[in-house]
Every structure is written in C-alpha cells, then in structure tokens.
Amino acid sequence: xxxxxxxxxxxxxxxxxxxxxxxxxxxxxxxxxxxxxxxxxxxxxxxxxxxxxxxxxxxxxxxxxxxxxxxxxxxxxxxxxxxxxxxxxxxxxxxxxxxxxxxxxxxxxxxxxxxxxxxxxxxxxxxxxxxxxxxxxxxxxxxxxxxxxxxxxxxxxxxxxxxxxxxxxxxxxxxxxxxxxxxxxxxxxxxxxxxxxxxxxxxxxxxxxxxxxxxxxxxxxxxxxxxxxxxxxxxxxxxxxxxxxxxxxxxxxxxxxxxxxxxxxxxxxxxxxxxxxxxxxxxxxxxxxxxxxxxxxxxxxxxxxxxxxxxxxxxxxxxxxxxxxxxxxxxxxxxxxxxxxxxxxxxxxxxxxxxxxxxxxxxxxxxxxxxxxxxxxxxxxxxxxxxxxxxxxxxxxxxxxxxxxxxxxxxxxxxxxxxxxxxxxxxxxxxxxxxxxxxxxxxxxxxxxxxxxxxxxxxxxxxxxxxxxxxxxxxxxx
Amino acid sequence: xxxxxxxxxxxxxxxxxxxxxxxxxxxxxxxxxxxxxxxxxxxxxxxxxxxxxxxxxxxxxxxxxxxxxxxxxxxxxxxxxxxxxxxxxxxxxxxxxxxxxxxxxxxxxxxxxxxxxxxxxxxxxxxxxxxxxxxxxxxxxxxxxxxxxxxxxxxxxxxxxxxxxxxxxxxxxxxxxxxxxxxxxxxxxxxxxxxxxxxxxxxxxxxxxxxxxxxxxxxxxxxxxxxxxxxxxxxxxxxxxxxxxxxxxxxxxxxxxxxxxxxxxxxxxxxxxxxxxxxxxxxxxxxxxxxxxxxxxxxxxxxxxxxxxxxxxxxxxxxxxxxxxxxxxxxxxxxxxxxxxxxxxxxxxxxxxxxxxxxxxxxxxxxxxxxxxxxxxxxxxxxxxxxxxxxxxxxxxxxxxxxxxxxxxxxxxxxxxxxxxxxxxxxxxxxxxxxxxxxxxxxxxxxxxxxxxxxxxx
Numbered sequence: 001x002x003x004x005x006x007x008x009x010x011x012x013x014x015x016x017x018x019x020x021x022x023x024x025x026x027x028x029x030x031x032x033x034x035x036x037x038x039x040x041x042x043x044x045x046x047x048x049x050x051x052x053x054x055x056x057x058x059x060x061x062x063x064x065x066x067x068x069x070x071x072x073x074x075x076x077x078x079x080x081x082x083x084x085x086x087x088x089x090x091x092x093x094x095x096x097x098x099x100x101x102x103x104x105x106x107x108x109x110x111x112x113x114x115x116x117x118x119x120x121x122x123x124x125x126x127x128x129x130x131x132x133x134x135x136x137x138x139x140x141x142x143x144x145x146x147x148x149x150x151x152x153x154x155x156x157x158x159x160x161x162x163x164x165x166x167x168x169x170x171x172x173x174x175x176x177x178x179x180x181x182x183x184x185x186x187x188x189x190x191x192x193x194x195x196x197x198x199x200x201x202x203x204x205x206x207x208x209x210x211x212x213x214x215x216x217x218x219x220x221x222x223x224x225x226x227x228x229x230x231x232x233x234x235x236x237x238x239x240x241x242x243x244x245x246x247x248x249x250x251x252x253x254x255x256x257x258x259x260x261x262x263x264x265x266x267x268x269x270x271x272x273x274x275x276x277x278x279x280x281x282x283x284x285x286x287x288x289x290x291x292x293x294x295x296x297x298x299x300x301x302x303x304x305x306x307x308x309x310x311x312x313x314x315x316x317x318x319x320x321x322x323x324x325x326x327x328x329x330x331x332x333x334x335x336x337x338x339x340x341x342x343x344x345x346x347x348x349x350x351x352x353x354x355x356x357x358x359x360x361x362x363x364x365x366x367x368x369x370x371x372x373x374x375x376x377x378x379x380x381x382x383x384x385x386x387x388x389x390x391x392x393x394x395x396x397x398x399x400x401x402x403x404x405x406x407x408x409x410x411x412x413x414x415x416x417x418x419x420x421x422x423x424x425x426x427x428x429x430x431x432x433x434x435x436x437x438x439x440x441x442x443x444x445x446x447x448x449x450x451x452x453x454x455x456x457x458x459x460x461x462x463x464x465x466x467x468x469x470x471x472x473x474x475x476x477x478x
Numbered sequence: 479x480x481x482x483x484x485x486x487x488x489x490x491x492x493x494x495x496x497x498x499x500x501x502x503x504x505x506x507x508x509x510x511x512x513x514x515x516x517x518x519x520x521x522x523x524x525x526x527x528x529x530x531x532x533x534x535x536x537x538x539x540x541x542x543x544x545x546x547x548x549x550x551x552x553x554x555x556x557x558x559x560x561x562x563x564x565x566x567x568x569x570x571x572x573x574x575x576x577x578x579x580x581x582x583x584x585x586x587x588x589x590x591x592x593x594x595x596x597x598x599x600x601x602x603x604x605x606x607x608x609x610x611x612x613x614x615x616x617x618x619x620x621x622x623x624x625x626x627x628x629x630x631x632x633x634x635x636x637x638x639x640x641x642x643x644x645x646x647x648x649x650x651x652x653x654x655x656x657x658x659x660x661x662x663x664x665x666x667x668x669x670x671x672x673x674x675x676x677x678x679x680x681x682x683x684x685x686x687x688x689x690x691x692x693x694x695x696x697x698x699x700x701x702x703x704x705x706x707x708x709x710x711x712x713x714x715x716x717x718x719x720x721x722x723x724x725x726x727x728x729x730x731x732x733x734x735x736x737x738x739x740x741x742x743x744x745x746x747x748x749x750x751x752x753x754x755x756x757x758x759x760x761x762x763x764x765x766x767x768x769x770x771x772x773x774x775x776x777x778x779x780x781x782x783x784x785x786x787x788x789x790x791x792x793x794x795x796x797x798x799x800x801x802x803x804x805x806x807x808x809x810x811x812x813x814x815x816x817x818x819x820x821x822x823x824x825x826x827x828x829x830x831x832x833x834x835x836x837x838x839x840x841x842x843x844x845x846x847x848x849x850x851x852x853x854x855x856x857x858x859x860x861x862x863x864x865x866x867x868x869x870x871x872x873x874x875x876x877x878x879x880x881x882x883x884x885x886x887x888x889x890x891x892x893x894x895x896x897x898x899x900x901x902x903x904x905x906x907x908x909x910x911x912x913x914x915x916x917x918x919x920x921x922x923x924x925x926x927x928x929x930x931x932x933x934x935x936x
Contacts (some may be wrong), residue, residue, distance in 0.1 A: 024547075031567075032812045037539075037574055038567035039812055043559050044544035048527065062524040078524045082510065085600035086519040087608050117566035125570060141812065177731050262515045264663075265622040265654040266909075268847070268864075310610040331884060350525045351827045390848045392862040392881055394660070398936040399860050399883060401852050417851065423883075423933055454624045455511050455523060457910030477932055478852045478860060478885050 001158050003153035004069035009049060009075050009156045015080060016053040018094065020155040022306060023049045023067050024349040026147070027028055029113065033124040033142040036132060036144030041117065048349035051075040057089030061352040090160035095340045097309050099158035104303025107296065108199035111374060112146035115200045120144045120253075123171070123209065126325040130212035132173045135222055139175040144203060145195055145448075151306070157307035167299060167460065169195030169446065170203045172406040174211060176219040183222035183418060187211040187242040187404055190386050195446040196297040196462070228405050228420035230476030234380030235422060236373060236469045241402055242362065243463035244386045249426040250282070250289055251360040251463070253395035254316055254324075256331040258343070258355075271426065272322065274335045274356040283430025286365055286468075289317040290328055291326055293342055299446045299460035301359035307353055309342035311446045316360065320430075328355050347457035354453045357442065361464030365436025370467045373437050375411040381475060382406045382413060386470075388478075399423040401478055421478035429470060431456035437466035479510065482528050484633035485643045487548050488515035491530055492635045494550075498564070499578045501636040501808045503766065507914045508596075509628030512603035515621045522603070525628075529913055532556050533808035536564040536572030541810030543632045543705065552890040574810055576793040577738040578767065580800060580878040585770040586754070587760035588646075592672035596629040603627075607676035610653050613682035617768075619655040619662065619689060621682060621906060623736040626650050627673055628914045640768035648760055648916035649673045650908035654865050655685040659779040662878075664688025665845045665865035668711065669904045669918055671760065685921040688844055688866035694878045695869050696934060703840035704832045704929035705870065706891075710846045711822065712905035712919035714859070715750070715850060718888045719817040721857045723752075723776055723784075725791035725799070734857045735782050743782045744892035747825055748758055750777040752786060752804070752817035753920075758904050759819050760916045769803040776817065778788030822921035825898030831875060833897055833925040840877065862935065884931035894927040 005021040012019030025047045032039040049072045052061040060083025124142035131140040147167040154160045160473040171194055173186035187208065194206045237245060258270045259262055272280060293311035304312050307329050316324050327337060328344035344353035367373045372414050374382065388401035405420035406413045435461035446464040451458055491502040506528045513521040521923035529544040530553065541563030545556035567573070573577040588615065603625040627649040649670055656663035666684035668676045706714070707909045719732075735743065740881035744750075754762045754771035764770050767789055775783055787795065788805030791814055827833045834842060841863075847869035849861030867879045899922040906918035 034812060038570055039540075040807075040809060041539075041541035041563040041567050042543070043541070043563055044531075045546040045556070046529075046544065058519055058522070060522050060524070063527055065527045075526075078526070082512075082522040082524050082600045085604045086522055087604055087611065089518040117563060118569060121567060121570055138732060143812075159571045175732060177855070180855065182732055182853070194819060220681075236619050260515075261622065262520055264515055264660070265513075265652055265658060269660055305740065350519060351525050352523060388850050388852045388860065390850050390860045390862065390883070392883070392935045393864045394935065397862065397881075397883060397933055399885070399933065409747065425936055451909070451911060454513055454521075454909070455525070455626065455914070456909040457508070458911055478858065 001162055002154055005008060005152055005154035006160055007069050008072040009154050011073060012053060012076055013156050013352040014042040016055040018054040018156055021049060021051045022349065023070055023152045025150045026348065027222045028115065029146045030122050031124060033128050034052040035140055036128055038121055038455060049075055049077045050349045050352065052352050053079045053083050053381065055083040057091040058083045058086035061158050063350040069209045075154040080109065092330065092331040093333040095337060097329060097340060100153065100161040100304045100308035100310065102161055104163040106165045106197040106301060110200040112168040112200040119347060127172045127212040128444065129207045131216040134220055135243045136176045136178045136223060137174055138177045141171045144170040145192065151185050153308050155308055159189040161304055161308060163303040165197055166199055166358035167197050168199055168202045170206055170208050172208045174216045174217060174235060176223050178223045178282055181223050183219050183309055185215045185219040186385060187215050187443060192448040193240050193445045195448055197299055197301055198297055221352045222404060222418045225416045225418040228476045232470060232472055233475045234377060235473050235475065236377060236380060236382045236467055238384040238467050239443060240445050241383055242468055244389055246360060246362055246463050246465060247447055248389060248391045249395055249398055253426065256327040256353045259325065260331055260334060266454050271396045276322055277325060278323060281320055282317050282322045282427060284318045284433045286433045286436055287317055287320045287430050289360060290315050291358050291360050292362060295359045295444065298359035298444055298462040300462055305342045305344045306346040306387045307344040309340045312342050326355055328353065331355060337443045345459055347459060351457045354457065356458050356459045357461040359462045362436065364439045364442040364466045365435045367435040370437055370441055373435055373467060373469060374408055374413060377408050377411060382408055382410040396426050399477060421474065422475045423477040424473060431471065432471040434470055434471055435469040441466040482548060482577065484631050487530060487636035488633040490550065491532055491553040491557065493641045495532060495534060495637065497522050497561060500534045500632065500639050501578050502656045503531045503808065504633045505913055506631045508598055508605060509626065509914055510598045510600065511624060511626040512607060513624050514607050515622045517614055517901040519607060521744060530556065534560040534564040535575060535578060537568040538575045539564050539567035541577050542808060549894050574793060575790055578636050579769050579789055580639045581640050582770045585763035588755050588763060590646040590671045590761035590888060592647045593690055593927050595627055595649055595673045598627060598839050602673055606651055609678035610682040613679055613686060614655045617655060617686035618655055619686055621655055623651055623653040625883065626908060629758055630914050631880055634767060634768040642764050642768045646679050646762040647671055649676055650682050650906060651676045651678055653682045653685040655682065655689045656720060662689040662691060663865045669906050669908065678691065690878060692877055696880050697770060697882055697931060700932050701928040703837045703927055704828050705842045705923060707830055707844045707923045708857055708921050709905045710843045711921045711924055713846045713849055714888045714891060715820050715921060716920050717859055718857060719820055720927040721851060721854050723786050723817050724814040725785040725787035725795060728785040729791055729794040732855060733785065735785060739782050739784065741782060742780045744777055744780040745895040747895055748777055748780050748892050749823040750823050751775045752819050754819040755919055756819065759821065759920050765803045765805040767805040769801050771803045782922065786815050786817050805879045815904040818836040818917050820919045824900045824902050824922035827897050827899045829899060830923050833923060834870045834875050835873040837870045840871060842868040842870050842875045852885060860885040881935045882931045884929055885932040886930040891926045896925050896927060898922040898924045914925055
C-alpha cells in the first residue's frame with residue numbers, strides 16, 4: 001500500500017515545504033431491520049488516496065479516486081495548484097514529530113465480516129419480534145454495523161506506516177405512540193453507542209435480545225408517565241447521557257483549532273482560550289478528564305493519527321483544572337507547544353485531517369456502584385439515554401433531553417417521568433459535579449456521528465464515563 | 479486523468495447484475511472548497527471522486543453494495559455482493575418493498591449546470607477570499623468562512639428501464655465578520671448554481687453590517703415577537719420537512735401531520751411546496767430511484783395537503799399512494815423520504831425592517847445554530863441564535879443582543895406567522911457531509927408571534 005504514497009511524496013519534495021499522502025481502504029456493512037422486516041442491507045467498499053501539501057502558509061489538499069501512482073501524482077498536482085492559488089498567508093511552523101514507521105491493528109477476536117449475514121439478520125429479527133406485539137408500538141428498529149478501515153500514510157518527513165481498525169456493534173429501539181404522544185427507548189444508546197473497536201464479540205456482549213423486552217415496556221410506560229416538572233434538581237446522569245455531555249461541553253470546547261478561531265464560521269469557537277491552559281477552573285475537583293488514543297476498544301484509538309503522530313494519552317482536566325487541549329501539529333505549534341496532541345483525523349480519502357477528539361473520558365471516581373450513588377442521593381432525578389442535544393457555538397449554553405427520567409426519593413429510584421430535559425452553562429454545570437461512580441461502572445460509549453469541518457467530516461469517537469451526580473441543575477426546560 | 483462517464487459506468491455495472499431487479503447509481507463529484515479564518519486561507523480541498531452503488535431487490539428485500547472502483551472486476555464484485563446480501567435478507571421471508579419503479583417519463587429540464595462554474599478554477603475562490611478579507615478590514619473586522627463549488631454528475635440505470643442522467647453545479651460563499659473577541663460577529667451567505675451570481679464583496683459587506691459595535695443587550699426567558707431572516711426560516715423548514723412531510727413516518731403514525739392533512743396547520747399566509755425547478759433553487763431532475771421530480775404543494779393557505787413518498791413509503795401508506803419522487807436512496811432509507819427543494823412563497827413586506835415595524839419589543843434573528851428536535855411529533859425544536867442577533871424596539875432593529883436559546887415548535891411558528899418579505903432567497907448550510915448533494919430552501923424572511931426563548935448564552 002505504501003509504494004505509490006512514498007513515490008508521490010518523493011515527487012513533492014522541492015515543490016512544497018511539506019507533503020503527505022494517505023490511502024484509505026474502507027469496508028462497511030450495515031443491516032437495518034424494521035417492524036419484522038429486513039429493511040436494508042448495505043455493504044460497501046471504497047479505496048482512494050488523499051494528498052496534502054503545504055506551500056508557504058497555504059495548505060492544499062486533493063483526493064484521487066483510484067489507488068494508483070498515476071492518480072496519486074495527479075492529486076499531488078491538483079493539491080499544489082490549489083495551495084498556490086491561495087491568498088498569501090504567513091507560514092507558521094508545524095510541531096515536530098518523529099517519522100511514523102510500522103503497522104498497527106486494533107484487536108478483533110472474531111472477524112465480523114466472516115459472520116454470515118443470516119446470523120446477523122436472525123439476531124436482529126429475534127429482538128424485533130420481542131419488541132412488537134402491543135399496538136401502541138408503531139416502530140421497532142434494529143441495526144448491526146461492521147466497519148474495517150485500513151490506512152497507509154507517508155510524508156516528506158520520512159513517515160511510512162499502515163494501520164487497520166475494525167469496528168462493530170448493534171442497537172435496538174422501540175417507538176410507541178398514543179394520544180398524540182410519542183416515546184422512544186433505545187439500547188445500548190441512541191447514537192450507536194454500542195459500537196466499539198472490536199470484532200463480532202462486541203455484538204455478543206451487547207446481547208440485544210435480552211434487553212428487547214425492557215426497551216419495549218419502557219417505551220409504552222413512558223406514554224402515560226407524568227411529564228418531568230420544571231425546577232432546580234440534583235441529577236444523576238447515566239453513562240450514555242454523560243458521554244454526550246462530555247462530548248459537547250468538554251471535548252469540542254477543548255479543540256485547539258476552535259480556540260484559535262479556525263472553525264468560527266461553522267463548528268464555532270470556544271469559551272476557553274489558549275491562555276487558560278494550566279489555570280482555568282473548568283469544574284469541581286471531582287472532574288478528571290483524559291484524552292486517550294490508546295484505550296482498548298475506543299473508536300478514537302489508533303496507532304498514529306492522520307499526521308503520523310503516535311497515539312498518546314494525556315490529561316485534559318485534572319481535579320477540575322484545565323491542563324491541556326486537543327491539538328494537531330499546526331495548532332500545537334501556533335501556541336508554542338513542543339508536540340502535537342495527536343488529534344489530527346480525516347474522514348476517508350476525500351477529506352484532510354483536522355483537529356478531532358480521540359477518546360475523551362471522565363475518569364472514574366470513588367462513589368462506588370450506581371446503586372451506591374442512588375442510595376446516597378436523598379432527592380433528585382436519574383436521567384437515562386440521550387434524546388435531544390444542542391449547545392451554543394462557544395460550547396457554553398447547552399440543553400439536553402433524555403429518553404427516560406426516574407425520580408430519586410430517599411435514596412431509591414421511584415416513578416418514571418417522560419420528556420425530561422435539562423439545561424446549563426458549561427463551567428457552572430461541571431462545578432456542580434459532586435460524585436462519580438467507580439471503575440466497576442466505567443465503560444466506553446461510542447459516538448458515530450460527530451460532525452465537523454467543511455466539507456463535512458463525520459468522525460467516530462468514544463467517551464469513557466461512569467454515572468455521576470450534579471447539584472443544582474435546571475430541569476424541565478423543554 | 480480522463481473524466482469518467484457516469485451513464486456508461488452505470489450501464490456496464492447493470493450488465494453484471496443478474497437474477498432480479500437492480501438499480502445502479504453512479505455519481506461523479508468534482509469540488510473545490512477554500513476555508514478561511516482571521517482573514518487568512520486555512521484549508522483548500524479539491525475532491526475528484528466517483529462512487530458506484532448497486533441496489534438489488536429479491537422478494538421484496540433490498541440490499542445495496544458500493545464498488546471499490548469502476549473497473550469491470552470491481553463492478554462485478556459489487557453486483558455479486560449486492561445480490562448475495564439481498565438473497566440473504568430474503569431468506570427471512572418476503573419483504574414489503576414493492577419493486578423498483580419503471581421509467582417515469584422525461585424529467586423536467588433545468589438550468590442548474592453552469593459551464594464556467596464546472597471548470598472549478600482555483601483562481602475563483604482566491605479572488606472571493608481576497609474580496610472578503612478587504613471588506614472585513616474596511617470595517618475593522620476579520621473574515622471567517624468558506625467558498626465552495628462543485629459539479630456533480632449523476633446517472634441511474636435499472637433493470638426496470640430507468641436510464642437517467644443529470645448534471646448540476648453549485649456554489650456557496652459564507653462570510654462571518656467578527657472582531658478578535660467575538661463580541662461583534664455578523665453572518666451572510668449566498669448560494670447559487672453559477673459562480674458569477676455570487677458577489678463576494680456584497681456578501682462580506684452584509685456580514686460586516688450585521689456586526690455592529692456596542693454593548694450587547696440581554697433578554698430573559700419568555701415569549702417574544704420575532705423576525706426571522708431567510709437563513710433562520712430555511713433551517714426551520716428543513717426540520718419541518720423531515721418531521722412533518724416524511725411519508726414513512728406519517729404512515730406509521732409518527733409524523734407531525736398524522737391525522738391533520740386537510741386541516742389548517744399554519745397561518746393562511748403560509749404556502750409551502752417542494753419545487754425542484756423553481757427559479758433560484760438547486761434543481762434536481764430525479765430522485766434516488768430515478769423518478770422524475772415534479773412540483774408538489776405541501777401547505778396551501780395554511781392547510782396541510784400531503785406528505786412526500788418514495789416507493790417504499792407509498793406502499794406502506796396504501797390507499798393508492800404512489801411515489802412523489804422523494805427517495806433518498808434506492809429502496810428508501812430507514813429514516814424515510816423527505817422534500818429536498820422546499821419553497822416558501824413570499825408575502826408583501828419590503829424587507830426585514832418593514833417586518834419589524836409593528837414590533838414593540840422583540841428579536842431579529844439572522845442565523846440559527848445546532849437546532850435539533852426535542853419532540854418530533856410536535857415539531858418541537860431547540861437551538862441557538864448566532865452571528866447577528868438583535869433587539870427590536872418600537873419597530874426598529876436597534877442593538878445587538880446576546881445569543882438566545884429557543885425551544886419552540888416549527889409548526890407553531892408557522893401558525894403564528896403574521897407577515898413575510900416579498901423577496902425570497904436560496905439558503906443552505908452547504909455542509910456536504912459524505913457525497914456532495916447540494917440542497918437548499920428558497921424562502922423569505924418572516925415575522926411571527928411569541929417565539930419561546932428558554933435561555934441565553936452568558
């Protein structure tokens with residue numbers, strides 16, 4: 001895979017200050033079932049090359065639809081042309097990186113592409129059948145996803161590496177309608193949260209069939225549940241909702257390109273500035289967040305990022321204080337950091353790398369199990385599974401809805417409530433964090449739909465969380 | 479590199495599909511995107527990519543496969559994978575897909591392809607960026623944004639006799655003018671099918687005028703009269719399209735118009751259609767199943783008339799429903815069909831200033847951001863304003879306002895609509911995730927009663 005790439009970057013030498021070439025081969029399979037039917041089976045492959053060059057202060061990127069040396073060199077020609085046509089800009093440095101060499105693969109015990117399609121369909125249809133029956137259930141949906149991406153990377157700085165990542169997971173959901181009300185429950189989460197960097201064993205771990213009865217029962221129960229009242233409450237967030245809270249109000253806010261204004265016209269900026277690194281109080285002392293591109297099973301786990309920077313793990317927030325940001329080589333150098341954070345990632349061969357999350361995770365605390373945390377909460381709400389999400393373009397004011405809320409009274413879970421929502425302002429919300437469950441409750445949640453960049457790029461990331469408790473939260477806002 | 483012929487590839491691929499119905503979609507995208515920030519170029523992307531997808535139908539089950547390349551071996555492999563997947567799906571019993579549509583007659587001709595734009599000269603974005611930088615500097619601001627243009631050629635061939643080809647171009651310039659702190663931030667954009675229709679100085683000037691100096695006012699939660707500029711209206715209509723006019727959700731009782739067709743759902747001033755050849759829109763000749771596009775009234779004088787269908791949702795709806803040419807994928811997507819060329823008819827107001835005249839105290843919104851459904855069946859949405867939110871006081875748009883969060887129903891806003899501007903604009907976010915498929919909404923600005931504000935950014 002590397003040969004046409006190395007040839008291309010050799011040809012680039014002397015025509016630009018820096019060049020890199022990347023080949024991306026993807027295989028994907030997705031099965032959707034709906035109301036007892038196999039709704040769709042999509043199997044796909046793609047293969048192409050992207051070439052990025054830097055000339056003066058201008059970048060140029062071009063993609064090629066064939067993985068040949070001739071196509072790669074045509075992409076190099078077009079990348080040089082678009083870089084040359086850019087208005088003049090000052091040339092900043094790139095943070096140094098040792099040349100990436102070798103091969104890396106994510107763990108995969110059972111190849112999901114070798115599992116017969118019929119077995120996957122059977123699994124989803126068994127869950128589907130269990131969820132149907134009550135006439136108020138108007139839609140049951142199941143999906144199973146397998147992805148394999150092989151990347152090769154070469155640069156004018158001597159990088160030449162390859163890596164293969166396999167991802168797999170499954171999900172189910174039931175939607176009930178009655179009297180103008182619509183309620184959906186899903187498992188394991190509402191954003192394909194069960195997908196991990198793993199093989200078919202991941203789907204077996206999830207055991208969607210075992211969860212199907214509860215999913216349908218809760219969707220029906222929500223139809224007649226009382227609405228979540230408005231007020232100021234203590235809330236306990238389940239791991240899945242907390243993962244999205246972390247994603248939106250910490251992960252994106254700590255992308256260094258946003259802090260520097262590079263995404264101001266689309267994804268937005270950040271309420272955090274580079275000058276805050278090392279000093280800003282982001283949340284309570286219970287708040288410990290890491291960016292870990294080495295976490296087993298994470299969708300943000302790799303051997304090297306898309307600039308050839310080796311995967312690393314580093315703290316972003318320690319005991320509530322901001323210590324680092326997510327960076328690539330250009331943004332790191334722009335604020336004088338000695339090295340990239342290794343967060344440059346590209347969506348396929350037609351997109352160039354930009355600053356993305358890896359696995360941004362909340363470290364487990366000392367609050368024990370979820371049962372322990374609930375038992376230690378006199379009054380509040382336990383909020384499960386994201387339903388809606390929105391945050392402003394500086395990642396400050398947010399509003400989330402969840403599929404299901406349960407009252408907490410006297411340290412016990414009580415009746416369920418529907419249409420629950422909460423809102424807040426990022427540093428105030430995280431200042432209210434007063435308990436995080438321990439390692440036994442901590443797990444990685446996948447997010448397959450993280451969008452950023454122009455043209456748009458979709459990235460897969462994971463967030464490790466354990467259920468956590470927050471004080472004085474505004475609820476019932478929607 | 480030679481330019482591929484999508485129709486020829488589609489027919490070659492179809493020749494490899496045996497044993498049942500099949501439909502091949504070939505898309506050749508060429509595009510150029512230049513991003514900028516702090517009045518400097520930041521990223522420049524040139525895409526030249528061909529995708530080939532083969533959908534096979536067996537006993538009412540649909541499966542599709544994309545090819546790794548355009549060579550005969552790769553096309554044959556993709557056809558085999560699609561057929562195997564469809565056969566495997568069919569082993570669970572016959573499905574509900576009624577079969578691929580046949581030729582639907584000649585598509586309406588459109589003028590959505592421009593020769594000059596299709597050349598994608600790198601000098602075009604460079605000139606636009608320089609203009610934006612100059613205008614921002616004249617106002618003491620910096621320019622952030624994107625210039626992007628693309629040519630997309632699509633061909634569809636099916637065993638049921640469809641052989642259709644289409645070519646479109648699109649260009650989009652977005653400029654945000656802001657100061658170093660972001661306290662002043664104004665947005666403007668222009669989208670068209672031809673690059674010559676986009677005046678970079680005019681767009682940047684409009685953005686700069688929406689970023690005035692001065693202390694930003696704050697507004698507590700409550701209900702306020704609102705003037706929504708066209709971009710904000712367009713985003714609300716896009717969500718409405720997915721939540722209310724989706725024929726599959728409607729057939730399943732999940733849609734916002736379930737039980738409400740034929741009834742008034744919006745102000746009598748609201749006339750909404752899906753019009754793929756309307757002047758100023760981003761036209762399309764056919765949908766993803768090769769069904770020719772036709773204009774379709776959705777709301778007339780405030781009364782909801784119909785939802786949109788693909789072949790699958792029409793079958794689910796029964797009662798003689800047929801596809802309206804709104805398939806987003808062959809066989810339909812799990813999400814269902816959606817309108818792609820929404821057009822909201824304008825009213826009588828000259829501009830947003832005239833819309834603001836009757837408002838004693840309200841809000842003028844230029845851009846919405848991060849809008850998502852809270853309760854789909856009620857079209858209840860939440861989102862933020864950004865890059866130019868203003869207070870309306872005693873009929874005048876007076877001073878900048880801190881961004882606010884709204885949580886409100888799109889249908890309720892249309893029901894509370896009092897007036898619209900005469901002029902319409904094509905608006906889009908031009909996000910272009912995945913394969914480029916430019917869409918937009920043609921709409922005016924409007925004034926509505928009682929926008930529900932539920933928060934504000936600090």
